[in-house]
Amino acid sequence: MQSRSDLTTEFALLLVLSTLWGASYTFIKIGVETIPPLTLIAARTLIAGLLLAAIIRSSGLAWPRDRTIWRRFMIQAGLNSVVPFTLIAWAERTVEAGLATILNATSPIFTFLLTALVTHHEPVTLRKLVGVAAGLAGTCLIVGTEALGGLGRELWAQIAIVAATICYAGAAIMGKSFKGLNPMLPAAGSLLSGALVLIPLALVVDHPWTLAPSLRSVLALAALATVSTAAAMVIYFRLVQTLGSIGATAQSYLRVPIGVAIAVAGLGERLAPSAWIGLACVVLGVIAMTLPSRKGVMDGRETVR
Secondary structure (H helix, E strand, O other): OOOHHHHHHHHHHHHHHHHHHHHHHHHHHHHOOOOOHHHHHHHHHHHHHHHHHHHHHHHOOOOOOOHHHHHHHHHHHHHHHHHHHHHHHHHOOOOOHHHHHHHHOOHHHHHHHHHHHHHOOOOOOHHHHHHHHHHHHHHHHHHHHHHHHOOOHHHHHHHHHHHHHHHHHHHHHHHHHHOOOOOHHHHHHHHHHHHHHHHHHHHHHHOHHHOOOOHHHHHHHHHHHHHHHHHHHHHHHHHHHHHOHHHHHHHHHHHHHHHHHHHHHHHOOOOOHHHHHHHHHHHHHHHHHHOOOHHHHHHHOOOOO
16 A cells, blocks of 8 residues: 555656646647658657667666567557557648547547457446447537538548547557566557658658758657657556556546647637537546446455555
8 A cells, every 4th residue: 555645646647647648739739830740750659669668778678579579569559659640640730739639538438349349358337338428429529510511621630530549449459468568568669660660651751851840840749759658658657557547547538638728728729619518528428438436446456556
């Protein structure tokens, strides 16, 4: 059992983690102002992967030598970084950062849907079904009436963010296959594997040596890679050990109001009334989906130890 001061530290870190991940959408929005999405995400994955690799080296951890594990790292990279990072970066050229934050917060909902329909490793409870309904209703409210007005570029961008969210759901399910490995290894391994895919694509498509990014975009990229990716992952893996599944689930809904607040304060964005209602539905839905029951907490030892 941890002391009250230890608990305060861990919950403070949980708030920090939610802030870092919530801020990533604003960093992406600023980054793509003058840096093409592929180049931005290739640099993000490479820088973050190298930083985590340096942490692994300094901690004395050994990289796995099994080729099967590295193939899984590559698949995880596709689901957790290559495809979703690129889709979100492309989408945020037209979609506001606050909107992207809300749409991407539906990941636990899609995780549950894939679990219930494909893996069947969790019971389908009434509370979770209510959460699914609320979350999907919120997503529809956020996208709004644009769907009735034709398929414009912004609608496709919103769909791209939802597609990225589904990728994150698949990545969360596949992540269970890395049980037994130090969590740092699949994190760094998948980021570096993703960089191996993204860097050649960025070189061919964007010709980054011809770009002239603004200082504002470069600083946003640096913050995105070091703070919202590498540092956030380190904090996350600590919380997994100290707070159990709470650290993995609470940030899913905590980062929504934080991310929207950062976008509103930092970029001067405004959300339509229907989007605010959708935000409330999404937050309530994700809470209902992810909050462990009292019995589950006691049986699963998910209390702080």
